[in-house]
Amino acid sequence: MKGSAQLPLPDPVADTYHKGIDMTHCSDTGPFAMIPERVLDAPISDRAFRLYGVLGLYADDSGKCWPSRAALADLLRCSLYAVDRALAELDDLEAIRRNERPQ
Numbered sequence: 001m002k003g004s005a006q007l008p009l010p011d012p013v014a015d016t017y018h019k020g021i022d023m024t025h026c027s028d029t030g031p032f033a034m035i036p037e038r039v040l041d042a043p044i045s046d047r048a049f050r051l052y053g054v055l056g057l058y059a060d061d062s063g064k065c066w067p068s069r070a071a072l073a074d075l076l077r078c079s080l081y082a083v084d085r086a087l088a089e090l091d092d093l094e095a096i097r098r099n100e101r102p103q
Contacts, residue, residue, distance in 0.1 A: 048089035066101045
């Protein structure tokens with residue numbers, strides 16, 4: 001997306017996302033998102049599946065997150081409309097619950 005701002009991700013995630021991944025010395029302590037089996041087996045689009053993983057990277061210890069739609073679109077390399085469709089898929093699956101952002 002032209003003119004998009006740098007995403008405010010934690011350094012390890014930003015480094016991995018922008019520089020690529022070297023799998024030769026991986027550890028299980030780096031940034032990752034666990035995907036429940038019911039999401040793995042669900043009849044959802046690839047984009048919705050990837051979005052679930054991205055939301056997991058943003059989530060705090062309580063499982064809550066409030067990334068902007070623009071940040072999600074930038075990470076997924078898609079339009080805001082495509083993010084909305086993927087969110088709707090996850091919402092229909094009841095894999096996520098959408099709430100208003102706290103003030």
